[in-house]
Amino acid sequence: MNETLWAALSEVQDPEMPVNLVDLGVIYGVTEDGGVVEVDLTFTAMGCPASEFILDDVRERLLREPGVNEVRVNIVWDPPWTTARMTEAGRDALEAWGLAV
Amino acid sequence: MPTQAEFEQTIKSGELIESTREMTPEYLRELKHTLIVSGDTELISAPAYYLAAKRAPSINAFMTGIAIIQDELAHAHIAYHILEELGEDQEKLIFSRDPKSFRYPYAFDVPLDSWTELVVANGFYDQAGFCLLGDIHDKCSYGPWKRGLNKVMLEENFHLRNGRTWMKRISASGGAAKDELQRAVDWMFPLSVEWFGLPDSKKMHSTQLEYRLKGLTNDQLRQWWLSTVVPYCEQIGVKVPAHKDERDGKDVWELDYPFPCEFDAEHKRWDFKRPSTWDDVLARWRARGPRNVEMVAMFQEEFHNFRKTHHRDS
Numbered sequence: 001m002n003e004t005l006w007a008a009l010s011e012v013q014d015p016e017m018p019v020n021l022v023d024l025g026v027i028y029g030v031t032e033d034g035g036v037v038e039v040d041l042t043f044t045a046m047g048c049p050a051s052e053f054i055l056d057d058v059r060e061r062l063l064r065e066p067g068v069n070e071v072r073v074n075i076v077w078d079p080p081w082t083t084a085r086m087t088e089a090g091r092d093a094l095e096a097w098g099l100a101v
Numbered sequence: 102m103p104t105q106a107e108f109e110q111t112i113k114s115g116e117l118i119e120s121t122r123e124m125t126p127e128y129l130r131e132l133k134h135t136l137i138v139s140g141d142t143e144l145i146s147a148p149a150y151y152l153a154a155k156r157a158p159s160i161n162a163f164m165t166g167i168a169i170i171q172d173e174l175a176h177a178h179i180a181y182h183i184l185e186e187l188g189e190d191q192e193k194l195i196f197s198r199d200p201k202s203f204r205y206p207y208a209f210d211v212p213l214d215s216w217t218e219l220v221v222a223n224g225f226y227d228q229a230g231f232c233l234l235g236d237i238h239d240k241c242s243y244g245p246w247k248r249g250l251n252k253v254m255l256e257e258n259f260h261l262r263n264g265r266t267w268m269k270r271i272s273a274s275g276g277a278a279k280d281e282l283q284r285a286v287d288w289m290f291p292l293s294v295e296w297f298g299l300p301d302s303k304k305m306h307s308t309q310l311e312y313r314l315k316g317l318t319n320d321q322l323r324q325w326w327l328s329t330v331v332p333y334c335e336q337i338g339v340k341v342p343a344h345k346d347e348r349d350g351k352d353v354w355e356l357d358y359p360f361p362c363e364f365d366a367e368h369k370r371w372d373f374k375r376p377s378t379w380d381d382v383l384a385r386w387r388a389r390g391p392r393n394v395e396m397v398a399m400f401q402e403e404f405h406n407f408r409k410t411h412h413r414d415s
Binding site: 018049053 | 162165266
């Protein structure tokens with residue numbers, strides 16, 4: 001189940017940049033217990049203007065997974081996000097787009 | 102400077118123009134004009150949106166509104182920066198021009214007075230900007246601008262999303278909120294349709310098309326806008342005065358009101374019973390609308406005050 005959830009989250013795009021949330025490194029953890037999914041998630045900045053969209057997209061995507069009835073998102077700021085948390089694929093995607101990371 | 106024949110060959114071949122050395126004076130003039138319209142439009146959207154964003158219903162919504170304004174200023178900066186490289190004085194363009202000589206769409210002169218009107222602007226006006234800039238991004242013969250638009254397009258997408266998400270949310274909440282949304286759509290829809298300018302039947306020749314500064318005609322751009330906005334509004338239960346039809350086996354979007362017709366900017370009301378002429382519309386555009394002077398003053402006044410109090414002898 002856990003792998004499927006990570007795969008589902010890697011389909012959620014950042015609303016501002018052409019990179020998915022997993023490759024961006026903002027998903028800190030996903031657990032599932034009896035149909036309830038808990039996601040630990042951070043934002044690249046505290047003033048992230050897209051935070052509401054990201055939360056909506058995460059909930060909407062996970063609820064489409066069979067067996068998921070509820071999604072709880074914990075917004076965490078520790079450890080803080082830095083570009084070091086991005087995956088190689090995320091880095092490549094942003095570099096291709098013209099952002100040095 | 103290239104000969105006329107060399108220049109025409111470059112344009113025809115689809116190659117990009119990279120510097121003024123490769124331009125004819127006519128091309129340079131038309132490119133500058135197109136950039137000024139684009140820069141002015143992005144710039145004026147900042148005060149227009151700000152005056153409404155400060156009525157945001159939550160800190161988060163306010164943050165999104167402000168982020169959109171920051172994007173718009175950055176997009177304006179790209180256009181003015183290129184103009185500077187082409188020999189214009191950016192400071193003069195922004196801070197010393199008469200408000201009436203700014204070349205942005207008339208729609209921005211009509212006040213956005215609420216969060217609801219702001220999100221409809223994000224849904225309608227930013228969609229208009231998306232169509233116009235998307236076309237330039239796709240077809241523009243001037244390399245530096247075409248490349249600069251890569252990021253602009255992605256950011257405009259975010260603005261559209263803000264507009265559409267909120268419009269859907271407000272519509273779903275029903276009651277007085279939905280009525281307010283419908284009233285905003287009623288006056289903002291025809292203003293957005295007008296955004297794309299004269300119909301092709303009235304505009305026989307386009308230098309912008311000839312020079313590949315853009316690729317689509319006014320009517321083609323208008324159709325593109327209608328093809329995204331009308332279905333979305335119908336989907337979220339908002340009424341718009343247009344419908345889909347078929348002509349020669351192709352989808353066309355028809356307006357359900359005389360285009361153009363009379364607009365009362367003071368009361369933000371269209372009179373569909375009173376058709377007007379394009380000369381009337383052009384006269385209204387030239388005279389500018391209610392908020393033109395106030396918005397231009399928002400960035401010009403303090404610039405000059407600051408200059409006066411921080412004067413340095415060089």
